[in-house]
Amino acid sequence: MSEAGHWFESDPLWFKHAVFYEIHVRGFFDGNGDGMGDLRGLTDKLDYLEWLGIDCIWLLPMYPSPLRDGGYDIADFYDIHPDYGTVDDFRSFVDAAHQRQIRVIADLVMNHTSSDHPWFQEARSSPDSPKRDWYVWSDRDDGYEDARVIFVDTEPSNWTWDPVAGQYYWHRFFSHQPDLNYENPEVRDEMLKVLRFWLDLGIDGFRLDAVPYLYEQEGTNCENLPQTHAYLRRVRAEVDENYPDRVLLAEANQWPEDVVEYFGDGDECQMAFQFPIMPRMFMSLRREDATPMYEILERTPPIPENCAWGLFLRNHDELTLEMVTDEERDYMYAEYARDPRMKLNLGIRRRLAPLLDNGRDEIELMHAILFSLPGSPVLYYGDEIGMGDNVFLGDRDGVRTPMHWTGDRNGGFSSADFAQLYLPPLLDPVYGYPSVNVEAQLRTPTSLLRWLHRFVELRKEHPVFGLGSYEACRPSNPRVFAHVRRWEEEVVLCVHNLARSAQAAELDLAQFAGLVPEEMFGQTRFPPIGELPYLLTFGPRGFYWFRLVQEESAA
């Protein structure tokens, strides 16, 4: 009775009309009072998540790890970090989530392990170790020289000398994260075993971290290689064969034409993040010009029917600026990272609310655009209440501070002593937990949380947002971002004013002549569409979503 599919109607495309919610277990809720969030605490908060209306939880890595990279440095693929609980706690959590019809996917880092992983310890111990070939070794540090260094702030090279092994080892990320050697069939088989282990526990899929880097090949930039795609197809075939209705979500921070390769012919990952659109949304907002968004959407190739983009405003990493031009990056830094502490690698380590100067209209507008685009939105924990960040904490910790549940001690996150908390909760006068917390916002009908809850509900009532086609509908006023979504009998027109001033725009809606726009929040009917351009006026940062309905059926 506790099979994974037991609480769901079978639906291989569920992820296409789902709202995702990304959770850092350590930061969500402390169930045992030790100062760190854990799986039992997270299970306690499922009622809240069910109310919020999300369909799928994405967990940041929850495996044993020395935590030098937020858990992306995995030291055991088959267990739960002791701070978070046990495998049994995990199973109970997944089961409790499923009973609320919430699915669970988890981060999985296939590319590398922690240097603490027993595999690496064994590998470095001797050239004859059976695990030696599970990693990538060299006597020289000049191989694969066309591969870029990703963590430019900390890593001088992709090769690091290991005095124990007496060789250099290859790593695309931190030097404490040696890359696994996918040329070795044992590694490929082992990683499939890892997937099966968690799928058998009932998990609904994986976010595959850092997938472009699985294989290396001399003379290439060692990203997106054909061997990597071949392996992903094998993973997908295995999942399809034995685990229906599961999803693989690729983290491939690449240009759209390269990312779509990860969908294959619908036989690799079902989802991939749409990285390039994200900085352009922030750019468009600041410039009051929809052009950057239209352009990147135009440049985005079509994807297979059984696939979907993952869309997000912010996540647990820095707001990445890898997929923009140098000029655009300078612009983004100048506009969104005035304090140099806010920069990290090629990105900006800030949460959504502070990025938007805590402007409620801006936060709503950005969510409206996010929810209107083709793909599945991914919310980041805390952003639904407009949590802030702490730029004085190192690395990306500033955006991974404890969730604010109440205005009480430790923001209701933990009953431990303040000094015992894994990171201090925010206490500043604007974003601190005494003013920004779930309890207060639940009680305030006009709060961001309550608004977002209604918005999630609205989106879920209309599968067109997840499943429908996208057609740009560019008005002559470049400050207005407008497009049409269609699926089955539903036609939806989404129009957004990016400007901080009131605007008017004329839309060419002649193809819909005779239909009536009905605003979706309040079901207010607007004048019918005729042959002439349709005039709409907007308040500052205002937006409308309209269903285009037949005159007689308008509710």
Place this chain on the structure above:
Amino acid sequence: MTLVRDLVCALPEEGLREYVLTQRWYGSKSEEVASVRAVDAFPLRPGDEEPLLAVAVVEVRFAAGTHDLYNVPLGLRRGDGGFASVDGWSAFDALEDDELVQGFVELLREQATVEHEGGTVQFCTVGELADGLGSVRAMGSEQSNTSVVLDERLVLKLYRRLEAGVNPELELLRFLTERGFPSIASLEGWAAHLGQPLDATLAILQHYVPVRRDGWTLALEDLAAGGNGFVPLVRRLGEVTGRMHSVLASEPSDPAFCPEEPSAEALALIVARLDEEIEQVFASLPDLPELEPLAGRADQVRDRLREMGSSGPLGRLIRHHGDYHLGQVLWTEDDDWVVLDFEGEPARPLRERRHKRSPLRDVAGMLRSFSYAASASALERGIEPPTGWEGRARSEFLAGYLAEADPTIIPDGSALERRLRLFELEKALYELHYELGHRPDWVRVPVAGILQLLDEEAV
């Protein structure tokens, strides 16, 4: 084996649509329907002997692209006469056809496990099924399900809306039956599907309880007759309810039933949900004279809600009835109460109906039902209830309830009153929403209830 599946899935849309959309159990009458088709079928009998017996999974798809699934067991016979035909076969609703009902009963008797390509239909019984369940009669008067009485001994109840997961009624009846709770129609068996396209409870088999009156009829008759006969029975009803909750809260080792402490936001979530419901209901109130007294009072209702949902404990959360009112309790020939229909409010999704919540929701449901009976008597039949009738019923019920309910599951003192009012308001809003959609003539009743909650002193 696949013959029947192929036939069912090939049933023409027209006949199926006409049939399904006009049934009492079809629950989305106000939504615009895009299509109706059988998306799957589970054969129930091997071979191609007539009549073929199967469960059709019928998908009703709405214009927005969402859909509902319905459970339509049917028989196929050669020739004409059914509600739809394909390839010379006609489809008949299995619950309206004695021969086909008997087929169902046989499967239960055999405790059959019928496999098909995508899964299995399992028939289970609690004990041995009695012989000679020959006579079949329809139960009638149901909304979301279909029941037939077998030989005046058993009731076969078929769930029409299919939702993934175990039906809460099966869980609750099984739990209460296993613990020997006497005030129910005990569980005798069930049928469930496991596999594609969903795991779901299809039907249950219950003991049939000969009835003198259901609580609602009893209350209205009593009101018409002067109002002295009913109130004395209400104390007993409170006791039965209290004992039911105590039993439901008695199993700390079963995760589906063990009582839980509410999370820190539990009360705030209830209030937030209700607050949005109030906003929605008031924003879309039609122009009816009966609604006049509520016009412009949304903010007042929301303020009152905040008082009811303010500080103080919520009590522990348990599995409970979920749709408790006078229509769900029967006064039997043994002069005692029996509780029916453990499915929860049919308009809510299954996952919500399975939630553990405060048992005070059931208490509030019954209190609202007294108010409903009094209002219905006055408004619909022109018989004013005797002074203090509702108040007496209320205090008798509460006294009986508090005497028998496990004290660890309910808050005490003023918090109890505030929480009761909160759940009464929740119920009244549900009633208003329901009546607006189904019985506009009755809208006055929940309106009176909401006004009463608005105008009384804050507790």
